[in-house]
Amino acid sequence: MTAPLDVSGSAAEAHPESVLAGAGKAIQGRSLSRIAWMRLRRDKVALGGGLIVVLLILVAIFSGPIIAVFGHPPLEFHQDAIDQSTLLPKGTFGGMSGEYLLGVEPVNGRDIFSRIVAGAWISLLIGFLATLLSVVIGTTLGVIAGYFGGWVDQVIGRLMDVFLAFPLLVFAIALAGVIPDKGFGLEGNGLRIAMLIFIIGFFSWPSIGRIVRGQTLSLREREFVDAAKSLGARHGYILFREVLPNLLAPILVYATLLIPTNILFEAALSFLGVGINPPTPTWGGMLSEAVRFYTLPHFVLFPGLAIFITVLAFNVFGDGLRDAFDPRAR
Numbered sequence: 001m002t003a004p005l006d007v008s009g010s011a012a013e014a015h016p017e018s019v020l021a022g023a024g025k026a027i028q029g030r031s032l033s034r035i036a037w038m039r040l041r042r043d044k045v046a047l048g049g050g051l052i053v054v055l056l057i058l059v060a061i062f063s064g065p066i067i068a069v070f071g072h073p074p075l076e077f078h079q080d081a082i083d084q085s086t087l088l089p090k091g092t093f094g095g096m097s098g099e100y101l102l103g104v105e106p107v108n109g110r111d112i113f114s115r116i117v118a119g120a121w122i123s124l125l126i127g128f129l130a131t132l133l134s135v136v137i138g139t140t141l142g143v144i145a146g147y148f149g150g151w152v153d154q155v156i157g158r159l160m161d162v163f164l165a166f167p168l169l170v171f172a173i174a175l176a177g178v179i180p181d182k183g184f185g186l187e188g189n190g191l192r193i194a195m196l197i198f199i200i201g202f203f204s205w206p207s208i209g210r211i212v213r214g215q216t217l218s219l220r221e222r223e224f225v226d227a228a229k230s231l232g233a234r235h236g237y238i239l240f241r242e243v244l245p246n247l248l249a250p251i252l253v254y255a256t257l258l259i260p261t262n263i264l265f266e267a268a269l270s271f272l273g274v275g276i277n278p279p280t281p282t283w284g285g286m287l288s289e290a291v292r293f294y295t296l297p298h299f300v301l302f303p304g305l306a307i308f309i310t311v312l313a314f315n316v317f318g319d320g321l322r323d324a325f326d327p328r329a330r
Contacts, residue, residue, distance in 0.1 A: 013075040036249070039324040046320020052313035060121035070101060071114035074281050078109035092300035102302050108294050115281035116306050122282050123310070126196055128264040133201030134262075135255050138208035139247070143239060145209075146216025153213075160206040167204045169268070175199055176274040189280050196275065200262050208254050215250055219243050249325040256318035267307055283307050 040046055059066060067074065081095050081104045082088070089095030094103030094112070102113040118130050145156035181187055186194055220226065228238050257295070269275040270284030278285055286303035293299050 005267040036321075036324040040320055043320045043323065046323075049313040049316030049320065053317055056120060056313070057124065059117060060124045063117045063121055066117050067114045071117065072111040074110065074114040074118040075279055076110065078104055078111070081109040082107065087268075088296070094296055096298070097271055103298050105289070105299065106296060110285075112299070112302055116283070116302055119281040119283045119286065119303070120306070122193065122276060122280070123263050123266060123307075126193060126200065126266045127259045129197045129263040130201035130204065130266075131255050131258045133197065134204040134208055134258060135251060137202070138205035139212050139236060139244075139251055141205070142209040142212030143216050143243060143247070144317075147220050147239060147243060149217075149237070155215075160209055163203060171203070172199050172265075172269060173272060173274050174265065176269055180250075184257060189276050192276055194304055196266060196269065200265050204258065204262065208251070208258065209248060211254055212247060215247055216243060219246055240285040253322045253325060256314060256321055260314040260318075263314075264307070264311060280305060 060322055063297075072078065078100075081090055081100065083090050084248070087107045089104045089106060089109070091097060094110075096103040100111055100113065102111075102116065104111060105115075141156050141159075145153040176192070176196065176199065181191070183191055225238060225242055228242050233242075266275060267282070267284030267287070270282045271288045273288060275284055276282045278289075283303045283306050287300065287307075290299040290303065
């Protein structure tokens, strides 16, 4: 091999040691999860949303100690903080002070900060568990419909159409309004939480079912599925070892985007009076009570702000995950 025209002398000689300098170093491959994390790490907005999500989960888990340190019991009345002539909080900004960080409710004087913190675990619990139920049902039926096709796909597809056309809000209001006080070994708000999880989760699966079905239709034509079939693999092995691992990314992304929708749905039911029974604090229930006191903006602002921040954080984080797992994203 001749050297370029502008290179002469010792510069034109090849040095074997320079060629072999990197021979001892192993070349590391990058998994999909590592590539996704590298992309997500560069998205500061999505990381901020994820940080807020983690913070909200910690607040819900440790709501008791937080209330004990910074607030008062959420069901405790504080008539000393209420002007008995007007039944409004004493002081400015709804009675906000070092003792009551976000003020107190009119008439009864309950601590707004404590009630918002106490209501966080109900909203997040219903949002997460309803989403988990939707993901399990939607993934199972979507994979079966996409993989087997034919009449199985037709039956499941029509079932999805029926559920998508169902007036969910009207049905949820009617069903939640007739929940008994006892049943299935539960009673009171425990039974209502379980029923809300079932209602929201059971009727929200068709959306994720369609996404999983479409992805499965594409995956079943891939080479690794054909290779598994040629080696005599059974359908169960192909579904659980070949198809499902490749569906984890879209399922995770859609589940992250479905959680805030379910939180909003629970807040809407509580706002309409068919959610969790008062006086148990919920964000939607606090908004429903605050409507009567529209002249006190702080009474409406703080529970509404809690819902807004929670939904926004989950949506931003979900969008970041979607971009991170998208192989076509730059």
